[in-house]
Amino acid sequence: MASMTPTEAADLFRAPPGQMIDVGQGATVAHRSVGSGPDVVFVHGWPVSGATYRTLLPYLADDVTCHLLDLPGAGSSSFSATTPLGLQLHIDSVRSVVDQLGLDDVAIVGHDSGGMLARHALAGDERVRAWGLIDTEQPQGTGWRFNLFLNSRHLPGFGSALGWLAGKPALRRNQFVLGGAFVDRSLLDGEFDEFFLEPLHNDAAYRAATMRLLKSFDKRYVSELGALHAKIDTPVQMVWGADDLFFPVDGAREMVSTFANAKLAVIDNAALFSHEERPAEVAAALLPTLAGSG
Numbered sequence: 001m002a003s004m005t006p007t008e009a010a011d012l013f014r015a016p017p018g019q020m021i022d023v024g025q026g027a028t029v030a031h032r033s034v035g036s037g038p039d040v041v042f043v044h045g046w047p048v049s050g051a052t053y054r055t056l057l058p059y060l061a062d063d064v065t066c067h068l069l070d071l072p073g074a075g076s077s078s079f080s081a082t083t084p085l086g087l088q089l090h091i092d093s094v095r096s097v098v099d100q101l102g103l104d105d106v107a108i109v110g111h112d113s114g115g116m117l118a119r120h121a122l123a124g125d126e127r128v129r130a131w132g133l134i135d136t137e138q139p140q141g142t143g144w145r146f147n148l149f150l151n152s153r154h155l156p157g158f159g160s161a162l163g164w165l166a167g168k169p170a171l172r173r174n175q176f177v178l179g180g181a182f183v184d185r186s187l188l189d190g191e192f193d194e195f196f197l198e199p200l201h202n203d204a205a206y207r208a209a210t211m212r213l214l215k216s217f218d219k220r221y222v223s224e225l226g227a228l229h230a231k232i233d234t235p236v237q238m239v240w241g242a243d244d245l246f247f248p249v250d251g252a253r254e255m256v257s258t259f260a261n262a263k264l265a266v267i268d269n270a271a272l273f274s275h276e277e278r279p280a281e282v283a284a285a286l287l288p289t290l291a292g293s294g
Contacts (some may be wrong), residue, residue, distance in 0.1 A: 004034070005237060009058055010191055012068075013051035013267075017076045021100055023093040025187035026080030032099065032157055035061030038129075039103050040290050044093055045112025045136075047210045049075025051195040053112065053163060054274050059283030063291050064107070065149035071117075074197075085209055086216030089119065094121035105129055107290045112246075113134055116221055124231030129237040132286045135244050135272050138251040139226035141192050142219065145180065148264035149250050150217060154196040159211035167201030180274040182247045192276065229258040236262035237289035239282050263289075 020053035028067055034057060040052045050068035070077040074087045083089070087205060094117055098106060107130040110118035115136025120143035122128050129178055142150070152158055165177050172188055173179040178197075183273065188197065199206045236259045240252045250267055256262045270277040287293075 002062060003012050004058045004061045006055070006058055009034075009054040009061075010051075013037045013049075013054055013075070013195060014056070017020055017070070020078065021095040021097055021128065023072065023089075026083040027072035027085075027089065027093065029072065029097055030078075031101070031135065032068040033065060034068075035064055035066045037062075037064045038107065038291055039105065040064045040066055040132075040240055041094075041098060041103065041118075042066060042111060043108065043110040043114035043118040044069065044071065044074065045110075045114040046213055047074075047200060048112075049077075050108060051075060051191075052244045052273070054191070054195075055107075055279035056283050056286075060290070063287060067097075067101065067103075069094070072116060074214050077258040078211065085185045085212040086218075087113075087120075087213070087218065087221055090117045090213075091120045094118055097123065098125075098127065101193060107132065107292075108132065109286065109290070112272065113217075116225065119225060119228045119232075120221060123228035128234060129292060130234050130289045131232065132239065132290055134239045134275055134282065134286075135224050135241055135247050137245055138230060138255045139222070139227060140251050140254060143246070143248060143251070145248070148176075149228060149246075153211070153214050153217075157242050159207055161210075163204075163207045165190035165199050166197040167263060172197065175245075183241075183271050184277055187273070192273075215252050226258055229255075233260040235274060235289050237286055238262060239274060239285045240264060240266050241270035241272060241277065242266050242268050243271045243273070245273050 019031040020028040049070045073077045109132035111134040115133045174186040181187045267274045275282040
């Protein structure tokens with residue numbers, strides 16, 4: 001039986017972080033650590049924070065030390081009015097955190113854009129012993145669903161509209177709002193709402209930071225992934241929701257061959273947030289690679 005309960009895992013993110021790591025340019029990364037065993041750093045995507053991995057902790061913390069980050073502009077991080085919030089700062093922040101924590105034998109887990117950021121930060125880095133990639137960008141490019149969302153960011157008032165929709169449970173479940181990210185759309189309520197949607201709805205400064213990050217997205221970060229994969233010769237465990245509409249599983253199957261040593265686990269009845277929908281199955285697929293036993 002796991003020693004950490006789901007409630008304890010969620011409470012970790014309701015409390016102040018254990019450490020704030022200065023990554024320069026007026027920004028800090030919130031760092032929380034739990035568990036024992038080999039080190040694993042978890043990199044989150046947009047528009048969430050390290051709390052998205054709370055679901056995995058009960059299944060991992062007995063076997064690995066989990067380092068959970070809130071990147072600048074997300075969660076408990078901090079930034080200044082002049083901080084250049086964007087993907088490049090996030091990439092630099094991931095590398096800086098690994099440096100400052102002194103992690104010289106570490107596995108990296110990245111979900112959604114967090115997987116892309118992590119690859120840009122640490123592909124080919126000799127300190128990384130293994131990778132876990134969950135529903136993330138693929139070197140073949142971005143699909144129509146993802147492109148539709150990206151194009152919407154330029155519409156006047158998009159940020160305000162998204163924040164308003166985030167606070168409307170019935171509307172946010174529409175597949176063209178946030179419902180497409182889950183098979184079980186009721187999971188948009190509860191803790192997902194508490195940690196990610198309520199701040200987006202209620203906090204104008206947080207919402208503005210979230211939109212600055214979205215507007216910084218440049219497709220060159222996607223097009224460069226193939227070259228980055230060529231630098232990764234350590235084990236890669238890919239985990240995908242079978243019903244992911246944003247990064248379809250067929251593209252994930254193609255992506256396996258772009259790594260020297262990669263495997264793919266497909267999780268049924270799960271979409272983009274497969275680790276939130278099926279945490280036990282996602283953790284079981286990841287753990288052997290993260291712990292160095294498979």
